[in-house]
Amino acid sequence: MIYWIMGKVQLGKGLGKPQLEEIVAFLQSITGVIPEDALTIPLIPSME
Numbered sequence: 001m002i003y004w005i006m007g008k009v010q011l012g013k014g015l016g017k018p019q020l021e022e023i024v025a026f027l028q029s030i031t032g033v034i035p036e037d038a039l040t041i042p043l044i045p046s047m048e
Contacts, residue, residue: 003023007015015023
């Protein structure tokens with residue numbers, strides 16, 4: 001369900017069941033290690 005919403009909101013397209021199944025299969029196939037700097041929340045400078 002979330003992928004259908006993402007397609008509609010982010011792409012402006014209604015995705016069909018076959019397309020959603022392909023997206024889910026792709027996302028589940030991704031492997032690897034997340035870089036440490038990607039896990040750190042950046043500090044935003046103060047406006048003061």
